[in-house]
Amino acid sequence: MSIPYDLLAKAANQARGLAIDAVHACSSGHLGLPLGSADMGAVLFGVALKYQPSDTQWLNRDRFVLSAGHGSMFLYSWLHLAGYDLPMAEVKKFRQLHSITPGHPEYHETPGVECTTGPLGQGVGNAVGMAVSAKMAAARFNTAEHTIFDHKVVALAGDGCLQEGVAMEAASFAGHYGLDNLILIFDCNHVTLDAMATASQSDDFRMRFEAIHWDVLEVDGHNMEEFRAAYLKAHAATSGKPQLIIATTIIAKGIPEVAGTNKGHGEGGAKFSDEARKGLGLPADQHFYVSDDVYGYFAEHRKSLQKEYDAWQAKYAAWTNANPELAATLAAGVSHQIPVDLSASIPEFAADTKIATRKAGSEVLQAVAAAVPTLISGSADLYGSTLNYIASAPDFNKEHREGRNIRFGIREHGMCAILNGIAYDGIFRASGATFLVFADYCRPSIRLAALAKLPVIYIFTHDSVGVGEDGPTHQPVETISGLRVIPNLDVIRPADPEETAGAFIAAMQRTDGPTLLALSRQNLPTLNQISVAERREGVSHGGYVAVKESGDLKLILIATGSEVQHAVAAAKELGDGIRVVSMPCTERFLRQSAHYQENVLPDACRKRVAIEAGVSDAWFRFIGLDGRTVAIDRFGMSAPGDTVMKELGITSAHLVEVAKSLLSE
Numbered sequence: 001m002s003i004p005y006d007l008l009a010k011a012a013n014q015a016r017g018l019a020i021d022a023v024h025a026c027s028s029g030h031l032g033l034p035l036g037s038a039d040m041g042a043v044l045f046g047v048a049l050k051y052q053p054s055d056t057q058w059l060n061r062d063r064f065v066l067s068a069g070h071g072s073m074f075l076y077s078w079l080h081l082a083g084y085d086l087p088m089a090e091v092k093k094f095r096q097l098h099s100i101t102p103g104h105p106e107y108h109e110t111p112g113v114e115c116t117t118g119p120l121g122q123g124v125g126n127a128v129g130m131a132v133s134a135k136m137a138a139a140r141f142n143t144a145e146h147t148i149f150d151h152k153v154v155a156l157a158g159d160g161c162l163q164e165g166v167a168m169e170a171a172s173f174a175g176h177y178g179l180d181n182l183i184l185i186f187d188c189n190h191v192t193l194d195a196m197a198t199a200s201q202s203d204d205f206r207m208r209f210e211a212i213h214w215d216v217l218e219v220d221g222h223n224m225e226e227f228r229a230a231y232l233k234a235h236a237a238t239s240g241k242p243q244l245i246i247a248t249t250i251i252a253k254g255i256p257e258v259a260g261t262n263k264g265h266g267e268g269g270a271k272f273s274d275e276a277r278k279g280l281g282l283p284a285d286q287h288f289y290v291s292d293d294v295y296g297y298f299a300e301h302r303k304s305l306q307k308e309y310d311a312w313q314a315k316y317a318a319w320t321n322a323n324p325e326l327a328a329t330l331a332a333g334v335s336h337q338i339p340v341d342l343s344a345s346i347p348e349f350a351a352d353t354k355i356a357t358r359k360a361g362s363e364v365l366q367a368v369a370a371a372v373p374t375l376i377s378g379s380a381d382l383y384g385s386t387l388n389y390i391a392s393a394p395d396f397n398k399e400h401r402e403g404r405n406i407r408f409g410i411r412e413h414g415m416c417a418i419l420n421g422i423a424y425d426g427i428f429r430a431s432g433a434t435f436l437v438f439a440d441y442c443r444p445s446i447r448l449a450a451l452a453k454l455p456v457i458y459i460f461t462h463d464s465v466g467v468g469e470d471g472p473t474h475q476p477v478e479t480i481s482g483l484r485v486i487p488n489l490d491v492i493r494p495a496d497p498e499e500t501a502g503a504f505i506a507a508m509q510r511t512d513g514p515t516l517l518a519l520s521r522q523n524l525p526t527l528n529q530i531s532v533a534e535r536r537e538g539v540s541h542g543g544y545v546a547v548k549e550s551g552d553l554k555l556i557l558i559a560t561g562s563e564v565q566h567a568v569a570a571a572k573e574l575g576d577g578i579r580v581v582s583m584p585c586t587e588r589f590l591r592q593s594a595h596y597q598e599n600v601l602p603d604a605c606r607k608r609v610a611i612e613a614g615v616s617d618a619w620f621r622f623i624g625l626d627g628r629t630v631a632i633d634r635f636g637m638s639a640p641g642d643t644v645m646k647e648l649g650i651t652s653a654h655l656v657e658v659a660k661s662l663l664s665e
């Protein structure tokens with residue numbers, strides 16, 4: 001195939017022009033990458049990538065991830081030229097209110113944007129997750145007759161992404177697991193933001209990546225033929241390794257005043273826009289300019305992409321006919337469909353069960369995994385403690401791409417960025433585990449899952465000072481409340497095995513955001529005085545009346561997780577008029593109708609005590625100015641869990657004392 005490189009070079013300069021005009025118009029944004037990587041953009045979107053603008057969710061499209069999300073105008077320019085539903089009017093509204101061209105790429109906002117990026121390094125993790133998902137999908141759904149999954153995941157990252165630990169965790173994971181469907185392009189322009197990259201790094205990137213089992217290619221990122229040749233080589237590689245293309249580029253190429261320096265990174269170069277546009281061969285009187293021949297080229301290119309797409313559709317139809325069960329599983333995965341009555345597939349726990357909620361979670365997970373074959377469950381080297389191994393399936397590894405258990409190693413941040421990538425890919429239901437206290441190592445990726453509305457499930461165990469002997473380093477106190485403040489994240493802390501079942505069901509039913517399950521290390525009693533249905537259903541409402549008062553309501557005890565037992569015991573001791581509310585998930589409770597909330601927490605009852613083995617902050621919203629908390633506003637201590645709980649006042653006796661004093665006021 002002969003490639004019209006002259007025309008692609010023209011397209012690259014016009015893409016540079018769009019970035020200059022957009023950044024100039026809003027006086028903000030980042031010019032360096034869109035200009036420096038424009039020639040690679042022309043090859044990627046003009047020749048190399050397999051995509052379909054009219055079906056942005058095409059299962060076998062190549063995924064393109066702009067990990068260096070600050071260079072968002074790179075993506076918007078090329079998506080526009082490629083024919084996505086991203087009209088020039090939106091390019092002109094770059095970074096403006098309600099435009100589909102936000103400052104950094106946002107999933108759901110812009111057709112063709114595969115994931116939300118901007119926090120550096122995350123996109124590399126997401127790309128690795130997409131590559132995992134693609135491997136799993138190929139193993140689970142391709143047949144000897146039909147290959148329906150053979151796409152690549154292509155990511156573009158700069159020095160900033162590769163300096164971040166999360167990218168390195170994910171890259172090391174990709175090398176170990178031989179994700180040869182991943183091509184990472186390193187825009188090596190020797191510049192970061194503040195300074196030349198040499199001010200803060202002296203890595204040998206070839207050695208660094210070869211050491212973690214990647215193939216490494218080096219090219220001039222402005223030489224389209226050279227770049228394309230490297231891309232083809234990476235695409236066809238048979239080494240079984242992920243591919244890194246180190247592409248040397250000049251940042252802000254096209255604005256001579258700032259090109260090649262850190263002044264070229266941001267919007268600074270925009271003030272030279274007139275001269276720059278002239279140098280790029282763009283008409284002085286026409287901003288946001290794209291020539292007819294460039295539009296024409298992409299229109300023609302779409303026709304060949306369409307042929308490829310149509311051929312795949314025919315293959316997919318034949319595969320569907322030949323494999324109705326597989327097709328149904330795939331369709332259910334893509335639409336996040338789960339059995340309507342998932343609860344019925346989860347056996348009830350015996351009334352005398354006394355197990356930790358992590359152990360209950362393990363049992364529930366087996367039932368859920370049997371009912372939802374696309375559910376996968378990973379752990380950051382803690383399966384032995386988090387107990388979330390799917391027993392009926394093997395590990396995911398080079399030999400078993402169909403495996404449903406992913407050993408992430410001690411890479412919590414990488415794990416969560418990879419889980420996001422699996423979720424973006426949209427076929428598999430991603431869950432992952434570690435100790436709750438290490439949620440801090442995961443937080444940037446959890447935040448992005450919440451922002452991007454990804455239904456990731458975190459199975460985080462060892463949820464309180466009840467951890468015991470490991471001491472304060474391992475005892476979360478501020479962690480749960482710290483997570484509760486992340487918008488769109490559901491945090492569920494179940495009180496017993498049946499609430500745990502309810503928590504898994506709620507997490508599985510959620511399709512528009514992540515759910516974190518905070519499970520106990522220590523055994524907890526089963527709350528048999530409440531029916532199984534009430535406990536499971538109660539979790540879906542976030543909070544419910546666990547013990548109804550006898551006589552007139554005098555005081556409400558609100559508790560979560562391991563403290564619900566203390567509230568139930570305290571209510572018994574306190575006598576008439578005491579209600580216990582189990583509140584495993586404040587976010588879910590706050591989404592209930594005002595009527596439901598009033599039924600559980602009547603406004604008229606101002607005497608309320610909240611008990612939780614963690615900081616008190618989250619509870620004032622529910623107890624008001626007149627209420628009290630029994631909480632832990634300090635770090636824990638190293639001793640047996642029961643002892644620590646007692647020492648820090650998390651007991652029914654202390655709760656009774658506080659409630660009595662409030663009743664006497």
Ligand SMILES: Cc1ncc(C[n+]2csc(CCOP(=O)(O)OP(=O)(O)O)c2C)c(N)n1
Pocket residue numbers: 030032033068070071118119120157158159160161164187189191192193251265
């Ligand atoms: C986690 C994180 N830290 C800091 C930033 C702010 N930031 C945006 S771009 C950038 C420099 C990135 O350098 P590089 O990847 O080389 O990009 P280039 O200069 O080539 O555009 C920084 C520090 C960010 N977006 N994310």
